[in-house]
Amino acid sequence: MRNWTKNTQTQADVKMFILDSLWDLIPRPPFSEADTEVLANRVYDFVWD
Numbered sequence: 001m002r003n004w005t006k007n008t009q010t011q012a013d014v015k016m017f018i019l020d021s022l023w024d025l026i027p028r029p030p031f032s033e034a035d036t037e038v039l040a041n042r043v044y045d046f047v048w049d
Contacts, residue, residue, distance in 0.1 A: 005048060018043050 004010040019040040026036060 014047065015040070015044050
């Protein structure tokens, strides 16, 4: 989607997609909920750039 960074709802959708995907992909343990959220923020920042 073009210009997704300009739409607040789309930004939230992208964040949730990343977080949901990580919940399905990374193992628990050793990763905690906090670890997952930190990783999701890093991925989101990477995608934003």
